[in-house]
Structures are given as C-alpha cells and as structure tokens.
Amino acid sequence: MLFVLRMLLMGLHFAVAGVLGVLLGLCRPFNPDNSRLCARLYAWPAMFILRLRVKTDVDSLVNKTHSCVVIANHQSNYDLFVLGNVVPRRTVCIGKKSLKWVPLFGQLFWLAGNVLIDRGNAHKARESMLKTTHTLRHEDTSIWVFPEGTRNLGKELLPFKKGAFQMAIAAGVPIVPVCVSNYINHMRLNRWDSGEILIRSLPPIPTAGLTLDDMPRLMEQCREQMRACIDAMDRQLQSRPEASLLPRRAG
Numbered sequence: 001m002l003f004v005l006r007m008l009l010m011g012l013h014f015a016v017a018g019v020l021g022v023l024l025g026l027c028r029p030f031n032p033d034n035s036r037l038c039a040r041l042y043a044w045p046a047m048f049i050l051r052l053r054v055k056t057d058v059d060s061l062v063n064k065t066h067s068c069v070v071i072a073n074h075q076s077n078y079d080l081f082v083l084g085n086v087v088p089r090r091t092v093c094i095g096k097k098s099l100k101w102v103p104l105f106g107q108l109f110w111l112a113g114n115v116l117i118d119r120g121n122a123h124k125a126r127e128s129m130l131k132t133t134h135t136l137r138h139e140d141t142s143i144w145v146f147p148e149g150t151r152n153l154g155k156e157l158l159p160f161k162k163g164a165f166q167m168a169i170a171a172g173v174p175i176v177p178v179c180v181s182n183y184i185n186h187m188r189l190n191r192w193d194s195g196e197i198l199i200r201s202l203p204p205i206p207t208a209g210l211t212l213d214d215m216p217r218l219m220e221q222c223r224e225q226m227r228a229c230i231d232a233m234d235r236q237l238q239s240r241p242e243a244s245l246l247p248r249r250a251g
Helices: 002-027 034-050 079-085 097-101 105-111 122-138 163-171 212-238 241-245
Strands: 052-057 069-072 091-096 115-117 142-145 175-180 195-201
Touching (some): 002 034, 002 105, 034 052, 034 079, 034 091, 052 079, 069 163, 091 097, 097 115, 142 163, 163 175, 175 212, 195 212
Parallel strands (some): 052 195, 069 142, 069 175, 091 142
Antiparallel strands (some): 175 195
16 A cells, blocks of 8 residues: 555646756756755655655765866666665766657757757767867766666666767766665565665765777776675675665575
8 A cells, every 4th residue: 555655646746847847947947956956856855755865975076176077876777776875966967869759748858958859860869979079078067877787677788889988088988886775675665664765875986098999998997896896885784784684686
C-alpha cells in the first residue's frame, strides 16, 4: 500500500515539477543554470516522498573553479531524483534526442540548455559534440555525462563509451567522476525508511596536453577509480547494523 501511495505521489510530483520547470525555462530560456535549479526541483520533494537518505561528499564537484566534464554511474530512472541533489552551477547534461517527446520533462530539458544528440545520425551527433567542446572552452559551463551510455541496473559498471573523454581532451578540461552507491537493488519503497544512498565526487583528473592516443588509458583510469569508490561505499553501507535487514546482492 505504501509503495502504491508513493508512486501516485511521485507521478503527481513529476507533473508539477515539469510544469514549474517549463515556466522557469520560458522565463530564462537556455540559461545553463536552469539545469541545477530544475534538478533540485525534482530531487528535494522526491527524497521526502521516497524517504531515501542521501549523504553526499562532493566538495571536488561543488567547489570546481572551471568548466569540466562530469561523469557518473547510471543505475536507473531514479538517478534523476538522486543525482539532482548534487548538480553544480552552470552544468548541462547530454541526452538522447528522443527525450524531447517526453511530456513536460522533454521541453524542460531542452529549455534548460541541455544537449540533445541524435545517435542515429552520425553527422548531427558530431556537430553536437563540437558545440559542447566550444561550450566547455568558452562559456564557463560544464557537461554532465553518463559514460556507460545506459542503465547498469545496480550491477558492475558497464564499459565506458568514448564521447565524454573525447570532449574533455578536445577542450582540455578536467574530468570529475561522481560515484553513487548501488541503491537500485536495495531500495525498499514499501517501507517507511526506504534506504540510504552515498554520493561521492573524486578529485579532478586533468586532460590538458593529452591526445586521443591517451584516451584508452584515461578511460580505464576513470573507470577503475569509480569502481573502487563504489565498492568502498557499498562495503560501508553493508557494515552498518541496519544493512543486515536488507538482502545482499547475488554474487
């Protein structure tokens, strides 16, 4: 019953937040700080409805002084609400072109200055990437990317795609990894307290002076650092007394 009530409230919240976000976008269209404000608009009420405790340690993200490419692990659609708590100022996201057809959210996403990429059209996708490189270099705006390219459903990190790293190297800006503990298999939305989530950002990884020849090593460095951080956060949560009440992942 509690799960059904929460889903009804989340549906209402999603619609209301979409309307308010579109109004914000219409008042100041394509302002790159709209994404941060809309992310909070989705995240804060959602955490109250879902009763998820989110603890953050993201100084390297919040205190960034220049443009960067932010990379994060992607578990589920709930990431919109979970990661909305930590989106920094003047940061936009890259998403699929098909998002624009999602009622309210798609229009909000576009008006917030985010980048929509047509993955089925290589020429247009390249044009979008060139635009984001210019944005990183000259507009004091960071880009948020999920380098796995799709949801991993709380399992191991999937192999990273090249786009985020190509952008960072081309623009000469650092990469800031953001790690989220594996929560999707541990949420208990039919309980009053649904669970705890940890979010940490890692120190910036510089790309100045790197070339595309260095990209495989850079990708592996980022993935390994994120994997180690996620594993450490999972162990931290599992060592707490209340963790014994939750089923552990198979394997």
